[in-house]
Amino acid sequence: MQTIWANHALLPSGWARNVLIEFDANGRIRTVQQDSPARGTQVPFLAPAPVNVHSHAFQRAMAGLTEQRGPNPSDSFWTWRQLMFRFLDRLTPDNIEAITAFVQMEMLEAGYATNVEFHYLHHQPGGVPYDNIAEMSERVAAAASQTGIGLCLLPVHYEFGGCDGRNLAAGQIRFRNSIDRFMTLHAAAGVALKSLPDDANLGVAPHSLRAVGMADLKNYEYHFSTGPIHMHLAEQTAEVEEVEHHWRARPVTWALDNMGIDERWCLIHCTQMTPDETINLAASGAVAGLCPITESSLGDGIYDGVRWTDHGGRFAIGSDSNIRISLSEELRTLDYSQRLRDGTRAALATPDHSTGRRMFDSILKGGAQAAQRQTGRLEVGYWADMVSLDTTSEHLWARAEDAILDSWIFAGDDRLVSEVWSAGRHVVSNGIHIARSEIVAAYKQTLNSLKDAL
Numbered sequence: 001m002q003t004i005w006a007n008h009a010l011l012p013s014g015w016a017r018n019v020l021i022e023f024d025a026n027g028r029i030r031t032v033q034q035d036s037p038a039r040g041t042q043v044p045f046l047a048p049a050p051v052n053v054h055s056h057a058f059q060r061a062m063a064g065l066t067e068q069r070g071p072n073p074s075d076s077f078w079t080w081r082q083l084m085f086r087f088l089d090r091l092t093p094d095n096i097e098a099i100t101a102f103v104q105m106e107m108l109e110a111g112y113a114t115n116v117e118f119h120y121l122h123h124q125p126g127g128v129p130y131d132n133i134a135e136m137s138e139r140v141a142a143a144a145s146q147t148g149i150g151l152c153l154l155p156v157h158y159e160f161g162g163c164d165g166r167n168l169a170a171g172q173i174r175f176r177n178s179i180d181r182f183m184t185l186h187a188a189a190g191v192a193l194k195s196l197p198d199d200a201n202l203g204v205a206p207h208s209l210r211a212v213g214m215a216d217l218k219n220y221e222y223h224f225s226t227g228p229i230h231m232h233l234a235e236q237t238a239e240v241e242e243v244e245h246h247w248r249a250r251p252v253t254w255a256l257d258n259m260g261i262d263e264r265w266c267l268i269h270c271t272q273m274t275p276d277e278t279i280n281l282a283a284s285g286a287v288a289g290l291c292p293i294t295e296s297s298l299g300d301g302i303y304d305g306v307r308w309t310d311h312g313g314r315f316a317i318g319s320d321s322n323i324r325i326s327l328s329e330e331l332r333t334l335d336y337s338q339r340l341r342d343g344t345r346a347a348l349a350t351p352d353h354s355t356g357r358r359m360f361d362s363i364l365k366g367g368a369q370a371a372q373r374q375t376g377r378l379e380v381g382y383w384a385d386m387v388s389l390d391t392t393s394e395h396l397w398a399r400a401e402d403a404i405l406d407s408w409i410f411a412g413d414d415r416l417v418s419e420v421w422s423a424g425r426h427v428v429s430n431g432i433h434i435a436r437s438e439i440v441a442a443y444k445q446t447l448n449s450l451k452d453a454l
Contacts, residue, residue: 001030002424003040004386008401010047012377015401019046023384026198027423032378045404047360048376049113049387049420050327051152051367054230054268054289054318056118057100057140061447062087063323085171087450089125093139095446096121100143102443105433106325108149110414113385113422115149116318116371118205118230118268120156120175122185127173133181134188141192144200146435148427150385151196152371154205154230155189157182162210163246175207179216183223199383199423201372203228208235209243209251214258221260228264228372230289231255234277235269235300252277261286266316266370271301278304282313287370291320292333302337306347309362316366328409328416331359335409356406388419390431 001022009019011032020036023029062084091099104115122136123129132138137155144151158175159182161168168176177185186204193200204224206212208231220229234240234251243251252273255261265286273281281288290303298321308315317330335355338347349355364376375385389396389404395412396404408416420428427434 004046004421005036005038005040005042006046006388007042007044008046008404009378012379019378021046021378021384021386023424025424027384027425029378029380029382029384032380043388043419044391045389046378047387047389047405048364048378049111049385049422050360050363051114051116051150051316051371051373051375052107052112052318052327053116053266053287053316053367053370054118054291054320055103055107055115055322056120056320057103057115057143057322058088058091058096058121059084060103060106060322060325061095061099061450063321085169088121088174089171090450091121093130093135095450096136097139097142098439098442098446100140101146101439103319103322103325104143104147104149105436105439106322107319108147108420108422108428109417109431109433110325110327111387111417111420112327113150113383113387113420114152114367114371114373114375115144116152116154116203116228116230118154118156120158120205120207122155122177123174125174127176129181132188133185134192137185137189138192141196141200144196146439147433148422148425150373150375150383150422151193151200152203152228152373153189153193153200154203154228155182155186156205156207157216158207158211159213159216160211163242165213175211179213179223186224197423197425199373201227203230203372205230208232208239209247209254210239214247218258221264228266228370230266230268230370233267233270234272235295237272237301240272250274250277252281256280256284263369264372268318268320269295269300269303271295271303273304275304275307278307278313279311282308282311285314287366288313288315289318289370290315290330290334291318292330292337293324293326294320296333296337297321297323302341303334305334305338306342309348314366314369315362316370317363326414328412328414331356331363331409335359354402354406356409357402359409360405384421384424386419386421387417389416390418
């Protein structure tokens with residue numbers, strides 16, 4: 001058994017003092033005891049560490065390099081997308097492993113304990129599979145082995161260039177799989193995860209309504225009967241218009257009518273929904289995977305978070321393009337977007353809980369559901385996914401309970417994260433990942449090899 005003692009801890013019942021937590025060698029919590037004498041590793045503050053529910057790790061290497069305006073005066077998500085396609089054609093398996101390890105390290109240092117990797121770069125340049133069709137999935141798993149993060153791997157099914165079934169463009173060809181080949185790849189990715197600890201798990205991701213055929217989308221829950229299912233949905237107005245034109249319904253409406261959307265599903269972005277769609281999707285029990293920094297960067301629009309939560313909708317947070325990996329900033333951006341749209345303050349607060357506490361509680365629950373991971377609670381039987389903040393910092397000084405979360409999210413930043421455990425693996429100490437030096441060195445070497453493409 002390993003023992004953590006916290007002066008203040010966030011338990012399912014609320015804030016508690018002098019909390020002793022013991023977890024076994026596999027990373028499962030076995031004891032939670034309040035009002036306990038101090039022993040073991042001692043921290044001033046302890047909370048469950050959330051899931052990062054949506055990431056494309058390789059895009060981190062592009063961060064900060066897409067801020068020039070292109071020749072088209074309506075430069076938008078779609079021109080950024082073309083740059084991304086040109087860049088990824090240069091990536092090797094070694095590059096993917098190094099970039100992914102760097103991204104996972106940054107996630108851990110930001111306070112996340114789990115990486116849900118929406119992984120769609122599968123094949124060689126030109127689209128020919130590697131000898132091991134799951135080569136790239138193995139590299140994502142190898143990165144998780146180095147960083148110690150909890151991994152939920154989502155191999156992505158990507159077949160078409162649009163709702164009309166057109167062929168993929170040159171930059172997309174490394175993603176392409178028919179449903180039969182994808183099922184082979186998915187099974188091989190599951191084998192790749194066997195090298196990781198027991199908390200790693202496998203899901204699946206049909207990329208979007210644009211990238212998978214209508215018949216296959218209708219049968220996804222039958223093709224893949226277990227594990228989480230994630231999909232991009234209603235991110236851009238151009239996507240909405242394309243789906244309406246070819247399939248005679250808006251994306252959210254079509255998905256609800258045809259895909260058996262329920263608690264297994266996590267729908268990413270959903271920034272382009274009508275009020276009725278928002279209410280109906282919330283009622284399905286699916287999780288909305290929100291990525292506010294990326295959605296701001298790409299001009300996706302503002303998610304209707306107030307209406308969603310008022311109707312019982314569940315949400316989680318992801319870093320998506322990884323232009324900036326910051327848990328506190330994702331939450332701050334989410335809430336501030338609601339304030340700017342509606343001309344209000346503390347838009348997501350309730351009479352019982354502050355804004356920060358309500359958002360934090362929501363992403364703990366939503367992230368656990370979306371990853372199908374027993375996490376988000378300091379409770380016996382759950383994974384020991386935990387984060388401690390530095391309450392000796394001037395930014396948290398004289399703060400207690402919900403005010404600590406509010407001050408971290410709205411008045412501080414992720415430098416306040418001091419310790420992180422993922423399934424009991426103590427991977428961040430004093431704010432620094434235990435393998436930071438070698439991970440950063442490999443990442444820099446990769447950037448040197450890619451500088452012409454960047």
